[in-house]
Amino acid sequence: MPTKSMTLSQRKRALIGSSNFARAMYREQYSSGIRKLMSISYKTPSSAFFKEITNSDPSDWLLHHKEEGQTFEQYFKSCLTGVNFNSGGCESLKEKDCKTTISILPLGPFPSCNETKCDNSETYGENNQSKTNSTYPNYLLFWLKSYCETFFHTAKVEMLSPVTLKEVACDYRVNEFTGRFQLNASQILDYLRRTKTPCQQCLVAVTMIDLFPKPSWNFVFGLASTIRGSVGGVGIFSFCRYNNDFYETWSLREDVVRKYPDGSLDYSALSNEQMEKQFPRINGILLLRACKVMTHEVCHMFGLKHCIYMQCLMNGTNHLQESDRRPPQLCPVCLRKLQAALNFDVLERYKALLKWTSSIYRKDVSDTYDKKQPTHRPSSTKRKERASASPKKIKRKGSASSQRSFKAPSRAITKHRTTDCVDSVSDMVSQIPCPPLKEFGNYKLWLREVIEFILSNGKPTFLSCHEDETPQIVDLV
Template structure:
């Protein structure tokens, strides 16, 4: 295990910059916001800490990248900045999550609510779900495992990856080996993977969704502190990644969208608290029996909620 620890001077420069205009911009933040962001410089902070590498297969070791400080982010001509005309995030669901439409719709609504809180101040809209066939995407069936590979060579987000037994033999050979499908036959996707809707799956989905949308706003992989925007090569590394942003990436997102930190954190707490449940899982079978009762499983978010409470305490001192 290895720790990536930067000096106070390096972190200050990455967060505040030496550019007088950006320093002036930082100084205009209210006292509570600066107090929270400057937790990044405290070696004994219990809110923000250094990056921990657990193996040589972790992202930073495997994919060397130049770090992006706030000044570089701010000067990036290609980053997306919301405007009065363009201030919406669209979520498109491709295929169903589970074997009922009600499960899929409710789950995506949870993600929509989370996204609205995380990117506080922006509108999040759900597009009508479409079947995989509507994408006309290319796919192939692996000759050895008989598993599906969609858009080979292109990174996509699939719920299947987050199943606890995804890498076991349980799913190996899901398709019959004698089954031959053409590149235009999308029936292979029908009920191919029906994951159990758990709190851990929801937490992983929220992480992935906000990480990828963060890239759209111009945030590159973080190499300063433990942060949602760190890259991940495998599920274990993704799980070790925090659910929220470090101060440097938080300032980037705040600069792009224009929210107040206190308002954003309160919105995230409201999302956790709204219609929450201690029920550990929501299965497709249960939903068919009681389709109107699909409580949001947030047990996995409890520790993070406590962390937000600490952040709010710093902001409100």
């Protein structure tokens, strides 16, 4: 039987809170237009902007998992005012003045740019050029990075250098139903915990190989672990099951686990050459699914639990069809949690997401980096500049001890190296084609209407006036 839906009063309490502090914070943080948008979620069971959760399949998540939900007050008390693990002491995250860093770590074999199978002719048209760049092993990784930068808005997102499965040393097996390789996701999380540095609030690994959390489980799309009493953590997810090619060829049963004479695992079976034929075709469906699971798992690292109040990116899913029903946007309850953690402007974030779904972000990134000076210069040039500098320009007032305080602190050695290069970003962006965005069409329309609703301070829009005519507006894929 379907689970009992949340009442409107329960939704309102989860969003606004019951304490005077939470209610006052709600009034101060958001404009009238944003509050009117959010109020739709607790004034009607289902609307064009926010829909009620439906369980149409016997295997749906909420029919098998009893979850109590997480209100904004519960989130704020447990995640934003506790011990900050990364700082090593008791410190309110609201007072911590540093930019949150989300690090993406490619794990195992990825197709190179020359080998990438990208199905985008229907979207790019004449602008579709087969240009490549070795900075990213896969166009999909660049698109995911740019989407995370937009979705988490004020956070810094960095792409790390890929690591091999031999370095991770996790178990792998062949799934009895698909005949395909699977990696032990729990052991990968252990590796990420060991290698995560203090400057990486969130470290998420991505792979092209299927995952399983423990021997008794068939598979898992992704897995994340948060830091108790704080935000941040580690996560892993796979692209493997997000393309229909996987299900069309999963009965071939070609994979075989290899071991050395001493019984240790041989990872050469999962090399690029062996896995190339299994790499999925990059199309709009794969990108949409990957963006949703990526942001879902990273939100878990920020302390957000599964949402049970309305259709939301943070809904739990048991199967691919249910994952497709899950929208890419956050409901007001979960949006308020993320906004409290990252302190972004809600309207500006919606505008940035609309730009991304329209591919306008690529021009913005190129223009931004074109105005910056290159940061990588020959060391001989730097020495000449320092030698020719006037003493008056480099002299500082104060004693010798005060002058030492101006010295830039040495950077901590990180265990994962980023591949971002400021002076090549503009060229890189121009070489990577626009993502296939046909499947993001409904999301783009939803964002446009939300922005118009907020800017007009709640004036009826196409969606709110014609709800019955567009019931499919957020039913993606």
